[in-house]
């Protein structure tokens with residue numbers, strides 16, 4: 001014998017299902033279509049120096065050149081990365097606005113330091129398994 005669900009309850013279930021669906025779509029949207037990158041890769045003279053998470057506030061001192069005579073201080077704060085100080089004469093990297101979108105970069109030409117924002121590989125650490 002089939003048990004009938006009262007109409008009032010059935011409407012509640014539909015409402016809950018709709019709310020869950022909207023929440024799920026929003027969650028998927030945020031995870032797959034956001035434009036914020038999650039790591040910054042630092043390269044010095046074309047060689048990878050380090051990869052840092054944008055979700056963690058930190059200060060990284062980068063020393064380059066023969067006797068480490070060049071210095072760049074990279075700061076990651078509130079999901080954005082910027083060059084706080086640098087020994088380069090032009091100061092372009094320090095004047096650059098904070099970067100946080102995928103593909104954005106800060107380049108310090110005199111010190112050969114490049115900071116690039118990258119999206120983490122979704123296939124490596126999936127947030128959702130469908």
Ligand SMILES: [Zn+2]
Pocket residue numbers: 086088090091092093094107108109110111
């Ligand atoms: Zn610079």
